[in-house]
Amino acid sequence: MKKVAEVAGRKLTLSNLEKDLYPSFGFTKAQILEYYRRISPFLLPHLHDRALTLKRYPEGVEKEFFFEKRCPAYRPAWVTTAEVAHGGESLTACLVNDLHTLIWVENLASLELHVPLARAASPETPDALVFDLDPGEQADILACARVALILRDLLSQLRLKGYVKTSGLKGLHVYVPLNRPETTFGDTKKFSKAVAEVLQRNYPDLVTAKMAKEERKKRVFINWSQNDAAKTMVCVYSLRAREKPFVSFPLAWEELEDFAEQDDPERLHVLPADALDRVEKRGDLFRDVLAKKQQLPYL
Amino acid sequence: MKNKRSLRLPAKSSATPGRETALQGIWTGTISFSLVAIPVQLVKAIEPGRVSFHLLHRRDYSPLSRRMVCPKEEREVPPEEMIRGYEIAPDKYILVTDEELESLAPERSRTIEIVEFIALEEVDPIYYDHPYYLVPLPGGEKAYQLLVEVMRRANKAGLAKFVLGEREYLVAVKSTQGALSLITLHYPEEILPEEDIAPPADTGEAGEKSRLMKVIKGMTSPFHPAKYADARREKILKLLEGKLKKRAAVEAPEVTEEEGTGPVDLVAVLEASMRKMKKDR
Numbered sequence: 001m002k003k004v005a006e007v008a009g010r011k012l013t014l015s016n017l018e019k020d021l022y023p024s025f026g027f028t029k030a031q032i033l034e035y036y037r038r039i040s041p042f043l044l045p046h047l048h049d050r051a052l053t054l055k056r057y058p059e060g061v062e063k064e065f066f067f068e069k070r071c072p073a074y075r076p077a078w079v080t081t082a083e084v085a086h087g088g089e090s091l092t093a094c095l096v097n098d099l100h101t102l103i104w105v106e107n108l109a110s111l112e113l114h115v116p117l118a119r120a121a122s123p124e125t126p127d128a129l130v131f132d133l134d135p136g137e138q139a140d141i142l143a144c145a146r147v148a149l150i151l152r153d154l155l156s157q158l159r160l161k162g163y164v165k166t167s168g169l170k171g172l173h174v175y176v177p178l179n180r181p182e183t184t185f186g187d188t189k190k191f192s193k194a195v196a197e198v199l200q201r202n203y204p205d206l207v208t209a210k211m212a213k214e215e216r217k218k219r220v221f222i223n224w225s226q227n228d229a230a231k232t233m234v235c236v237y238s239l240r241a242r243e244k245p246f247v248s249f250p251l252a253w254e255e256l257e258d259f260a261e262q263d264d265p266e267r268l269h270v271l272p273a274d275a276l277d278r279v280e281k282r283g284d285l286f287r288d289v290l291a292k293k294q295q296l297p298y299l
Numbered sequence: 300m301k302n303k304r305s306l307r308l309p310a311k312s313s314a315t316p317g318r319e320t321a322l323q324g325i326w327t328g329t330i331s332f333s334l335v336a337i338p339v340q341l342v343k344a345i346e347p348g349r350v351s352f353h354l355l356h357r358r359d360y361s362p363l364s365r366r367m368v369c370p371k372e373e374r375e376v377p378p379e380e381m382i383r384g385y386e387i388a389p390d391k392y393i394l395v396t397d398e399e400l401e402s403l404a405p406e407r408s409r410t411i412e413i414v415e416f417i418a419l420e421e422v423d424p425i426y427y428d429h430p431y432y433l434v435p436l437p438g439g440e441k442a443y444q445l446l447v448e449v450m451r452r453a454n455k456a457g458l459a460k461f462v463l464g465e466r467e468y469l470v471a472v473k474s475t476q477g478a479l480s481l482i483t484l485h486y487p488e489e490i491l492p493e494e495d496i497a498p499p500a501d502t503g504e505a506g507e508k509s510r511l512m513k514v515i516k517g518m519t520s521p522f523h524p525a526k527y528a529d530a531r532r533e534k535i536l537k538l539l540e541g542k543l544k545k546r547a548a549v550e551a552p553e554v555t556e557e558e559g560t561g562p563v564d565l566v567a568v569l570e571a572s573m574r575k576m577k578k579d580r
Binding site for chain 2: 066067076087139150153154157190191194195197198199202211212213216225230231297298299
């Protein structure tokens, strides 16, 4: 079933609106489009001018998905694109700079939105550093919360401010905004790796800086290698394609402390209705990630 | 941490049944037929003569490692994210889980049960897959020797089915120079058909045939494989020996993933901040 909708003055043909893309939870494509429409004032600045990697689930989260780095050739003329380098080649990527592009992308069932840490115009300049905290077997999001809080305190010793969001899966992402044109991925990788290794040395039972599966068991893997021009991170406010439509959602540090103390991992999983409610009340906690200028010391 | 690499060159001669030191058991169990059951160990019979090299990074001699990378996501894929796919058409696969494969694995058995005896000459060498030796385990020596002797006299090989690892093999057991050897055999469906290879029969003349027969007779001699050395291998070993004498060995760098590899100042500052942070917490 198709429906022509007008989004921000443009006509868009939306398809399969009644299709339940999260069947074990119950979340239709219409609900997904509505979530993205309402979250868009907060989400769009974080997608702006970044080469989008689509992760599409045309038959829902329980069926096959595929990544799409190329902006589909059948895109409407008004979709902004950028030429980006990819494995020695150039490809045309979508830039989601406005609401109608966002709705068009979601109509393609790209439930997850993944973007690089750099903007398309300056692909070698990350505007943030990220610590991707990924719990291994027998570790959970509460272990990630402990590591995130240690990171916050360590960063503050270095006069750096970090911002935390849930991954929407089992992990947490700590962003350190930089927003300086001098920054390179070489810098962010070197810094994040050194921090990860120092944490591993000081908290060997809790942290590993190594990707090997056996090292990760019962520990939190700090994936510093995400600080790379070729890598993407799931965008803040993006849905995740799990059983339930959890959101990659920003948390206040005090909130994270409380949740960690309450020992209740469920509090760290945010559903769309809750996400909209919280973000409409208190605004975008990740706003500063796009604006705050910080310099990595001792490089 | 790094293993001290000893300066060791590959052995020059191939393994023979008597060389206990080179023998490493692959499997232990019993070989049996009729009322005989002999405890034995399976060991490999050949050490491939190929001299193998490691690939090193030209700049620092680090041994290079292979990684499993997803080209789509451009990242290394951990084992828990891997699954087997059987390709049915380009980019189309049928998924098979480890559990499914395990459920199909043959039941492990501890015996090589000889079910019939055959004349090995009847087996075309095309069926030979991989040779092993069977070595007697304590308590089995006498029966083992008896079996070796009887099989040598009968000039027959025992045919058996035998489970090794995940597979069930068809094997031939025979007496070889006072020991028992075991050759895994290919299953008939693994052998490619030969119809397309052989040209239409009988084109030669009788005269030519008898001339060739004579040539073959004249060139016939006992099989002495020692006459034929692997010349390239010998040359490579000589080259390596020469380099070793000149102490031309290079050392791989210490792999210091354990210790911080970040810049000294940064790591020192981070450690100091960490100490301060722990005090403040």
